[in-house]
Amino acid sequence: MTEDSAFFDLRDDSRVSFDRPECIHRSEKGWAELYRVERDGKFRVLKVLRSGLRGQQRYEALLRKEYEIGYSLDHPAIRSVYSYGHSDALGNYIEMEWVDGCSLAEYLATHRPDVTTARRLLLQLCDALSYLHARQIVHRDIKPANILLTHNGLNVKLIDFGLSDTDGHAVLKAAAGTESFAAPELIRGEAADCRADIYSLGKIFAMLLPARKDVVRRCTDEDRDRRYPDAASVAAALRRRPWGWLPAALLLVLAVGLVLFLLRPTVPEPDLPAETEQPESVISDPVAIDELFRQATDMILSGEDQ
Numbered sequence: 001m002t003e004d005s006a007f008f009d010l011r012d013d014s015r016v017s018f019d020r021p022e023c024i025h026r027s028e029k030g031w032a033e034l035y036r037v038e039r040d041g042k043f044r045v046l047k048v049l050r051s052g053l054r055g056q057q058r059y060e061a062l063l064r065k066e067y068e069i070g071y072s073l074d075h076p077a078i079r080s081v082y083s084y085g086h087s088d089a090l091g092n093y094i095e096m097e098w099v100d101g102c103s104l105a106e107y108l109a110t111h112r113p114d115v116t117t118a119r120r121l122l123l124q125l126c127d128a129l130s131y132l133h134a135r136q137i138v139h140r141d142i143k144p145a146n147i148l149l150t151h152n153g154l155n156v157k158l159i160d161f162g163l164s165d166t167d168g169h170a171v172l173k174a175a176a177g178t179e180s181f182a183a184p185e186l187i188r189g190e191a192a193d194c195r196a197d198i199y200s201l202g203k204i205f206a207m208l209l210p211a212r213k214d215v216v217r218r219c220t221d222e223d224r225d226r227r228y229p230d231a232a233s234v235a236a237a238l239r240r241r242p243w244g245w246l247p248a249a250l251l252l253v254l255a256v257g258l259v260l261f262l263l264r265p266t267v268p269e270p271d272l273p274a275e276t277e278q279p280e281s282v283i284s285d286p287v288a289i290d291e292l293f294r295q296a297t298d299m300i301l302s303g304e305d306q
Contacts, residue, residue, distance in 0.1 A: 021046060021090065031059055032162065035090065036098060043098035044082070046090065054091040061171055062162060067094045068169075069137060069161045077128035077156045079148070099157045105144035108207060117154065118208040122238055124156040129201065129231035133194040136167040140192060142200035143181040144207070165192075184222055194231075195224040201234060202227075212238070 021035035024045070031053055035046045047066070053059040070081030080097040087093055104121075107113075113121070125147065132139060139146075141163045148157040163176040175186045183199035186192050202219025205212065215237045221227050228234045 026050075031062065039095075045096045045098050046087075046093040047096060048087075048090040048093045058172075060092060063092060063094065065169060065172055066162045066164070069164050069166060070094065070096070072135070073132070073137075075128055075131045077124045077158055078131070079157050079159045097157075099148045099150060099159070100152065101148045101150040101157065103145050104147040104149055104204070107149050108144065113208065115209070119238060121149070121154075121156055122205060122208055123235055125158065125201065125204065126231040126235040126238070128156065128158045129194075129197055130235075133197070133230060137161075137164060138166075138192055138194055139164050139197050139200075140175075140177050140186065141181075142197055142204065143178050144204065147204070183224070185224060193224075195227050195229070198227050198231065198234065199224075201231065205234075209238075 021037045023033060024036050025034035027033075031050060032047050033050055035048065037044050037046055047063070048054075049056075049059050049063055064084070067081060067084045070079070071084075073081070079099060081094060082097070083095040085093055085095060129139070129142075139158070139161065141160060142158075146158065146160040148159055149155065150157060165172070175189045175192060177183075177186045177196075177200075179187060181200045181203050183192060183196040186196055198219050202216050205219060206216045210216070215234065218226070218228055218237075219234060228237065
């Protein structure tokens with residue numbers, strides 16, 4: 001006997017439509033607002049200018065630039081952008097993917113992720129930044145509020161390219177960001193490259209994996225030339241065991257001690273009756289000692305997870 005499959009509840013969510021948008025984010029200090037709408041049976045997000053800024057050339061150019069950057073991207077850890085349009089009620093808008101989730105800031109307010117989860121989220125973020133930087137795009141506003149985590153699967157979705165810049169754009173090139181996460185060169189008003197995002201990534205790293213101070217320190221170095229050169233290098237450092245060199249170091253110390261012991265000066269012993277000759281220990285063989293040193297050195301230099 002088999003059971004037929006069926007919907008448990010056929011009532012549609014009729015709260016929103018393109019004609020009746022639902023405001024999901026509004027800020028008095030920000031320049032944009034977000035609305036949720038339904039189009040062709042799917043939820044979408046519309047990003048529009050605040051009512052007092054609509055029609056102003058500078059802000060309209062900012063909205064258009066964000067659309068052009070976002071539309072060029074196709075990555076699972078970056079929110080998709082679909083179209084640029086106009087509504088009589090809302091003005092010009094960017095139509096974007098609806099993400100059912102919460103921001104990293106909201107998540108960390110109520111959760112403390114374990115090491116495995118934190119590593120996975122950071123690796124997804126590194127992958128998204130590598131994708132951006134390979135296209136000469138600098139996000140310039142990496143912070144917990146701009147990193148969404150999906151409720152289904154807890155996956156990263158990087159959002160908000162309103163302050164981003166590319167090599168190809170000639171407008172709105174002024175330094176920008178959020179001060180508590182922005183690289184020093186951005187705060188000083190200097191031109192920024194992908195290492196500005198690496199600095200902000202280090203701040204996120206410190207929140208998710210504070211024990212990895214080695215990675216955080218290098219990401220957030222005041223001198224951009226001493227930071228990791230790209231997000232792929234940060235991901236490689238994350239995969240590397242922080243204490244992976246310790247067993248090899250102990251082996252090296254043991255090898256050095258053994259060599260010193262074998263080379264120590266000896267006191268001549270009195271002649272004794274000849275005994276059965278014992279085979280010479282392999283550890284006194286110079287070739288075996290060299291091999292021991294080589295193995296220890298290789299272990300120190302490799303410290304990565306298999």
